[in-house]
Amino acid sequence: DAGVIQSPRHEVTEMGQEVTLRCKPISGHDYLFWYRQTMMRGLELLIYFNNNVPIDDSGMPEDRFSAKMPNASFSTLKIQPSEPRDSAVYFCASSLLGQETQYFGPGTRLLVL
């Protein structure tokens, strides 16, 4: 099993640019989670999906952030426009209903200059 796949692994962009992060969950998993990790705030849940439907997006910091899951094998997290304070590591995780364990991807390290 390839595990959760995220791309890109690293992203450097300038303030004001649009950033798109991508995630492919483990095949068959029906829950998908997006997290952000920073030194100051630790690990924060941004949004999660069940069967491609957003269930709770209360962790999304601002309207500049949006997430979609057009099908069971793909999700995106978009930041438009990006700001330096968005610099963080963004993780995607997936899990299967009835199995409590979440499996994390390797993360995308985002730096906004």
Add this chain to the structure above:
Amino acid sequence: AQSVAQPEDQVNVAEGNPLTVKCTYSVSGNPYLFWYVQYPNRGLQFLLKYITGDNLVKGSYGFEAEFNKSQTSFHLKKPSALVSDSALYFCAVRPTGNTPLVFGKGTRLSVIA
């Protein structure tokens, strides 16, 4: 509100000595409890979980954790630490139902040769 506390930001231990990483939780009902480990520049990896049954749970890499309901604790332990155990450790709780994990802020473990 559901919460997890990891009271120590940093734990230092000599190689070969036993280690303990502390975690306490606050949640209504019977929680599911987890430990994850994060190595540098990697995603979180599942170590072990407590759902029900025996209070002592054994996990990967020789780690174990003890669930203590009266003290609302779920401390991670290992009898003999290795330098390769040096990493960031996260405790997490899942309240009953299909809800996301709530993570602690993490404890950085340094094992010194």
